[in-house]
Amino acid sequence: MNSNETMVGWARRCVADGQWLLHVPTSVLGLAETYSDGEAGPVVGFVGGHSFVANPNAFVEISSMEVAYYRMLFVKYAEIMKISIQAAVDAGIPVAKTITLVSAVLRAHTRAIESAVAS
Numbered sequence: 001m002n003s004n005e006t007m008v009g010w011a012r013r014c015v016a017d018g019q020w021l022l023h024v025p026t027s028v029l030g031l032a033e034t035y036s037d038g039e040a041g042p043v044v045g046f047v048g049g050h051s052f053v054a055n056p057n058a059f060v061e062i063s064s065m066e067v068a069y070y071r072m073l074f075v076k077y078a079e080i081m082k083i084s085i086q087a088a089v090d091a092g093i094p095v096a097k098t099i100t101l102v103s104a105v106l107r108a109h110t111r112a113i114e115s116a117v118a119s
Contacts, residue, residue, distance in 0.1 A: 006056070010056045028046070
């Protein structure tokens with residue numbers, strides 16, 4: 001079986017199983033919905049419209065329990081961001097700087113988590 005056949009089989013299985021996938025290079029999480037032949041090779045499409053070359057090495061398969069955790073985290077993060085943005089507004093910090101500061105904090109936390117997991 002060649003690489004293209006492996007990608008096709010993997011993509012078709014993900015669609016048939018209704019598999020949740022995290023596309024690692026873009027950090028996009030989605031439910032596999034479609035399979036098609038694209039110019040760059042087989043393509044897996046997510047519910048909602050994102051589609052990617054079906055390279056299994058570029059994805060992590062996500063369980064329903066992990067999706068539930070992701071959704072909870074997404075909601076909690078939105079709540080924290082609302083409080084954070086309101087604090088910035090109350091302090092008179094311009095929107096552009098608020099976004100820059102929030103982005104810096106997120107990157108720093110991501111690096112810290114990655115470092116902790118790696119060790």
